[in-house]
Amino acid sequence: MKTFILDLIYIVSAFAFIVGIKMLGKPVSAKRGNLLAAAGMTAAIFGTIFLNESVMPTNYVWIFGALILGSAVGYVMAKKVQMTQMPQMVSFFNGMGGACAALISIVEFDHYIHHPGTGSVAHLVILLLGMIIGAVSFSGSMIAYGKLEEKIKDFRLPAQQVVNILVLLVIFGLIYAFSAGIVVNPLTIYIILGLAAAYGLLFVFPIGGADMPVVISLLNSFTGVATAFGGFLYDNKVMLFGGILVGSAGTLLTVVMCRAMNRSLANVLIGNFGGKAAASSGRAVTGTIKEISAADTAALMKYSKNVVIVPGYGLAVAQAQHVCHELELSLEAEGAQVKYAIHPVAGRMPGHMNVLLAESNVDYDKLLEMDDINPEFKTTDVVLVVGANDVVNPAAKNDPASPIYGMPILDVEDAANVIVMKRSMRAGYAGIENELFFNPKTRMLFGDAKKMMQELVNELKNA
Amino acid sequence: MKTFILDLIYIVSAFAFIVGIKMLGKPVSAKRGNLLAAAGMTAAIFGTIFLNESVMPTNYVWIFGALILGSAVGYVMAKKVQMTQMPQMVSFFNGMGGACAALISIVEFDHYIHHPGTGSVAHLVILLLGMIIGAVSFSGSMIAYGKLEEKIKDFRLPAQQVVNILVLLVIFGLIYAFSAGIVVNPLTIYIILGLAAAYGLLFVFPIGGADMPVVISLLNSFTGVATAFGGFLYDNKVMLFGGILVGSAGTLLTVVMCRAMNRSLANVLIGNFGGKAAASSGRAVTGTIKEISAADTAALMKYSKNVVIVPGYGLAVAQAQHVCHELELSLEAEGAQVKYAIHPVAGRMPGHMNVLLAESNVDYDKLLEMDDINPEFKTTDVVLVVGANDVVNPAAKNDPASPIYGMPILDVEDAANVIVMKRSMRAGYAGIENELFFNPKTRMLFGDAKKMMQELVNELKNA
């Protein structure tokens, strides 16, 4: 009877996970999706504790002790971490999951050793695979964590790829030898464990910091697979499905993330990844710039209250005035307030921006002169600079040697977020570098203004 | 061994169905999706014939005879049917599936009677359910077919709903009685069969012709469920999954179709459907008009080569000129050629349309005068009439009594498809009815021009 109820609980939990993941895929429902998944998890945990026949009530004290300890530490860590450090936190927690999977395998193996003949070879292989994957996930995640915390630097062995493949071969060789009975010493599995952990290190070490999110996502799906193996081991459906779900969804997510960053998953898998990444992200000449995607920009704006658009000559070149107006309307439909900051010399003739924006029917009331808008930037959530450069160049205020020194500019830096949309890092009319692009608040959205604005409009509908 | 291979074939077929359905959901892949599903089906059929242990080679002649006969008839019917008669054809084929399900149940039941004790009660119930659903699907589909062929008229019993529910109750009562052993006469199941078929008739009879697609979709998912029961019966996975897939996808499709037509599924299920439908589709005063959705319009235009937009006063009222230009650009991005047909007196002042379209930057070369565009309509795939009325009213040519008689008009009727976008059936400036709206080639896209154009632009991205 108990088992039946537990089975039912597991069914419900499994579908809570599925629905939860689905809901996590839409901004409006994401929060509720997360809660739903958490609720499913809670049900599964307590169901297991109280209804699983093999759980001995005598061990309750240990179980609850561990639960309370883990919950307290996990909660505090998760609550204290700063927004900017979220990714490493995810990596850390992922590593914990991987370690948990490895530990389970070890204990199970111990059981297997002490009760020979209780499991099939398939059983053993699955157990070992779960352990390896868990260990790789654990050590890899820890390195990823360290890298993002900037405690660990990039590091590359001379023939990294060859070494990686060798280690993998040795691991699989040992597994075969062990399960086929060629090697019998139980300690072998600790060697396998150690090699797996080492592989995790080797795998993640050479990869550049910028690519960590992809790696974390991949390790995340690894842990999912390890969990699925655990589910197979115990014939436990909720583990199985939860694991497979994360394994498949996580892998696809990794692919999608790679795609968004113009990489292929193949590169990740053979460890060749970091090298290329470093090369292609070296756009900035001085300082570092941060890129942003149209989708992220759209989401950022969607959830903003005050948006200011700063049009410049690039808007005119791209003839993006119509789609700019469209973006304005879309944002307003989302409840944001949109204004245009018109710099007196934006463009190439007096009133250039007025002519363009009037053409696309932008309301005159939305066009603010520099002096009127400058004080407002402080309360602006997002400034979208569209093909403007000199008119937002802080050198005009800071650098007496600059040819534009003394020209009043739009103080976009005062806003919470600055998105600069232009095609490249090329200079504007005055031919000078713009330190705004290197400002920590600034993110660059590279592309032709018309094309990117259109993408923003489209993404706004999805985000 | 044979069984194993067959199992594998079934797995492959089942996933061919899933992927096929998925591909059917996108215009670009739909055709390939259909072929994939068909391939899966072929594999399953021949796999069953040659690998199923219980199929006796002595019966091969019957089997192939039936297959050849069915294929020949089905192929010819499907190839000969006219485009406009496709829906009834689908209904017919669906009915065949339902009948097949019912027949299987009858034969199985016969088997059950002759070999008592071979199946459990659950087995019997499933068998009966499969039979009932198959029968309902069969008779319902035949009525739907007849209605669409206009061989059968709407028909309503006095207390239709009560009768329907009564019949259902009797059916379920009999099933209970039979499976619980209260009634034992095997002939009972023929009574049940008869009642089920009658229910199918009763269910579909009162529903108006316009709502048939929804009904067919529902009956389709019924047959899917019947198939799933068949799969349960034979523990045959491919039947089971194919059936469930069609059952679930079909039900959702029904809901989606209902939504697109502003109905609720509940209305369909309690048979109250037809009544309401008849009331709400009585928009036209004379003749019948056909509505179209934005999505369908978008798809139609997407796959068209020549599109002509006819702007009228409604475009101006809605201030839809900007989004109209956007639509034009989107269509051109899809490879269509877009022109504007400007009637000399469209709008309320000379040159009204020019002023508007120039505002939204439509290229002068795209604007064609009436005399230049009229000969071109013959080779136009889709004409989109946006808030124009009098200027496309054929009464100007046909009806000497009309106040606009003698005014030259745009001959949009010459085009292959005419979509009229306006808010209602209200008249234009001249205050007269427009028979164009009742033309068989015409479909009405009701709504504010700006809103609908925006939807078209959005749908064009999805379609």
Add this chain to the structure above:
Amino acid sequence: MIIGSVKETRESENRVALSPAVCKQFIKSGFQCVIESGAGAAAFFSDAAYLEAGASIAGSVSEVYAKSDVICKVNPPSLDEVPLFRSGSALISFAYHLTNRPLVESVNARKIALFSMDAMPRISRAQTMDALSSQANLAGYKAVIIGANESGKIFPMLMTAAGTITPAKVLIFGAGVAGLQAIGTAKRLGAVVEVTDIRPETKEEVESLGGKFISFDTGGSVKIEGGYVKEAGDDVLARQREILKKHLAAADVVITTALVPGKKAPQLINEEMVAIMKPGSVIVDMAVEQGGNCCFSEAGRTIVRNGVKIVGQTNLPSQLASNASESYAKNIYAFLTHLATKDGFKWDMNDEITAGTLICRDGNLLK
């Protein structure tokens, strides 16, 4: 049938009733055309162009009159010209037969058939012949250009290094054909456009061009007939003037087109209202020939009152001679091919268009 056209004699009239392109069309349809030498010069249609189109050029007015079965003109002929017409011939032109009785009578006396373009019924199939519309349309555009040219301000908003220039405010009276075109043109130039009219349907029409409609309760005393204002009581006008004051005070350019057919134009801007207007602002009174919407307007003159320029230019279409003549000629073509075949008039008095426009014939005064 021979169609003739002569040089217009009205002062500063640049238009001509037939264009080379239209002559060509007529000739293709079997008609013949005779044009007075130099008739199209002011509209930049050379004699050579007419010749090329197949028309013949006549050296003198009288030659044209003598040859032609029908004379097409823009303006009504002067009384002196009437005797030059061949008796029994026909004349098509604006005639304003209600206010131009002496002319009508003298024409009738010579047994000339007179079709008045301004009497064209405003029905759908007559739209191609509707010269009032085609000319008013051009006039609406021109009024805005004149306003922009006379104003010391530019129309669009411009934010420049030398400060922001606010958009000009343009106030338009009357949203008929001319008023609507004026809205469109002023909007294009970047002005903020406000419009007043007393026909209720104009609100939507004004908004369909991006103008702001000044709504006020017109009450019951406005009578509309066939799309025209038939009568508007003094109380309505008084209320309207009151509402308009604050709009006038803010306006940079005012364009007035308000008319009530067959009546004197309503006086919508009185002395007091001009006084509250900004110095430097401009009024272009398009209703000036019907008495003007502004009390100070003088036909053909631009006067300054209280710093406000009041432009009373008449005959705006004439200033757009090329376009105006071409459009008028097309109206004539549509009209004449409706009235007649190449062999002569049909005199189909059951036809609404013929009946509506034929003022006199064969010595019978029909209107």
Add this chain to the structure above:
Amino acid sequence: MIIGSVKETRESENRVALSPAVCKQFIKSGFQCVIESGAGAAAFFSDAAYLEAGASIAGSVSEVYAKSDVICKVNPPSLDEVPLFRSGSALISFAYHLTNRPLVESVNARKIALFSMDAMPRISRAQTMDALSSQANLAGYKAVIIGANESGKIFPMLMTAAGTITPAKVLIFGAGVAGLQAIGTAKRLGAVVEVTDIRPETKEEVESLGGKFISFDTGGSVKIEGGYVKEAGDDVLARQREILKKHLAAADVVITTALVPGKKAPQLINEEMVAIMKPGSVIVDMAVEQGGNCCFSEAGRTIVRNGVKIVGQTNLPSQLASNASESYAKNIYAFLTHLATKDGFKWDMNDEITAGTLICRDGNLLK
């Protein structure tokens, strides 16, 4: 420091160097303002408005000159006016010091410091003081309005019951400040705009306003310096004229703004080219004061050659007196507050702007 401004004496000059709004700003910054009575009248700034802004009104020119530490003017003073200036005072105005030597010398002789607005360096931080740009901008707009007003054709395309009116073709020479604004304005009105310039970067600029750029191989003999054409060889101009012929033949309105600083304007339309233009077309020559881009242009006059109207109006900004004065005054404000505090000039000769604009001081001729 007392800032003075007087009524401009140049013929048909409506602008004034200080506006009430700018006076108010000056006074807020601690300066004092003296304005000759009626100085702003032509730009519709009343004495009352100046008084309200805190300026004082002087009854006579001489009173202003006597009181002021710095005189702000639009046009350079006539030689007769120079003696009225207080010795040691300063003058800010357009001075065209290179072509106006007698004036510069007489000003210098009276030990007046002369700042010439047209010598303003075109650097980023001087943009707010750049009166050449602010005035050229308005002139570009005005030129189009004049062109539209003079033309017998309307600019936009209209499809009407009386036929389709094709859009006017506007051809613009020179895509500097005025040319660009002209493109924008003509486009707004619905014309099809073509543009020629010999600076390569103008192609993108023209297209950014929706104009069509007429490309041709300018070859090596065009020298560009600091964004200006320094020199264009005769071969280039000849080639350009050849290319332009077919565009001119199609044009309805031509607006010429082509200039080479410090040189006579390039002659881009010669007799032969006028001959191939359509009768009724219009040329607005904005370069007429520098000799004109068209061979027939006469400053201040409109002449007709071969049916082509050639408008040689000078001083277009003056016709937009309100906007032009306000912009000019804002330029002056930015300039003067840069040059001086309320207690006097800084005479910072290391400053590029001061050094660039100061023509003479204390009897020393600096330029």
Add this chain to the structure above:
Amino acid sequence: MESLFQFISENQLMIYLVILMIFLGVELIEKVPSVLHTPLMSGANAIHGVIIIGSIIIMGQADNTFATIFGFLAVVLGTLNVVGGFVVTDRMLDMFKKKK
């Protein structure tokens, strides 16, 4: 109650499968443009023709006239459903061929 639980427990995998299948069905259909509703319905209709497998089994096992006749009929009907369904769907989808 007990028996219900038992049933659930015994057919656990089946239940997972059915629910998953339903999920997947819903997920697959959700974003289908409405032009594809009819072809999709038609395609789905052809797919449930997999009922033919059942009829083939019956036909294959048939050892008496009753079963033979009914089995034969069932196979014919099923084939009609399958072949007709796929062919009709294919024809419907011809409209999505790009015309250029």
Add this chain to the structure above:
Amino acid sequence: MESLFQFISENQLMIYLVILMIFLGVELIEKVPSVLHTPLMSGANAIHGVIIIGSIIIMGQADNTFATIFGFLAVVLGTLNVVGGFVVTDRMLDMFKKKK
């Protein structure tokens, strides 16, 4: 070969399930806007914390010190993964609260 077929046949339902699950996972993720990538990864990370069930079972069965210690550790780590994962995800998703 034979044994592979046997395995497939024996675990037929499981295979269906795994493939279906993968399908579903893919279907669910495909159209996720990229802003949600990180929260989604984090949420998925919390979900695979369901491995904790395994550790609870081990802990529950533990009858020797080795198993107790390792089991305890496993539960702690699993809990960290679950609790930390869900809480972090929740915090990340706070950015999607409409600010008005």
